[in-house]
Amino acid sequence: MEKSLQRQSIRNDVRKKRRALTPAQQQQYALTISQRVMTHPRVMDAAQLAIFLSFDGELDTGPLIAALRLAGKQVYLPVLHPFTPGHLLFLRYDSHTPMVTNRLHIREPRLDVTRLLPIERLDILFTPLVAFDDTGQRLGMGGGFYDRTLMHWHRRLDGPLAIGLAHDCQQVDAIPAERWDIPLQEIITPSHHWRW
Structure with a gap:
């Protein structure tokens, strides 16, 4: 139980820090990350990438x-799986994609199986996170969606490269990991790029 409380405490602290960023800081960090990511060799070679809406x-x-x-x-973009709770699907996203708000109050594409791509066909999977440490351990919101998504593809050469995107203020000394946590292969912040 103590580990669960530690994890929730980290979530609360880091969420406060990132919410405290000013709109100008958010804009600057977003542009910096964009420039950093677009020069990543694997991103430059990638054709199909999944990302999240902030x-x-x-x-x-x-x-x-x-x-x-x-x-x-x-x-x-990720979409909550309609029949398998706790799992994600990935749907093609463009300027004409009809959007809905899911049960977690996050915008996602309206389910359309013609726009669905199996995860094994993704080249890159950018993941959100609440906090991370210098071993690649990520702490999400607690739903386990990305851990389940990455479970079968972690460090496999035929799966997508998982890259976390975060603010620098989201780094913590250590995340008390649970057995189901899947560490990331890379994390990019406005000032650093970690690879494991």
Whole structure:
């Protein structure tokens, strides 16, 4: 139980820090991340990338999504699986994609199986996170969606490269990991790029 309380305490502290960022800071960090990501060799070679729409003070992915589209990449967004609770699907996203608000109050594409891409066909999977440490351990919101998504693809050469995107203020000394936590292969912040 103590580990669970520690994890929730970290979530609360880091969410306060990222919500305290000013709109000008958010804009600057979003542009910096976009520039950093677009020069990543794996991103430059990638054709199909999944990313998230920012929520609750997360790093604004808007400029990066625009840059990916401009570079001719196919962009996909996560959608809550309608029949398998706790799992994600990935749907193609463009300027004409009909959007809905899911039960977690996050915008996502309206379910359309013709726009669905199996995870194994993704080249890159950008993940949100609440906090991270210098071992690649990520702490999410607690739903386990990305841990379940990455469970079968973690460090496999035939799966997507998982890259976390975060503000620098989201780094903590250590995350008390649970057995189901899947560490990330890379994390990019406005000032650093970690690889494991």
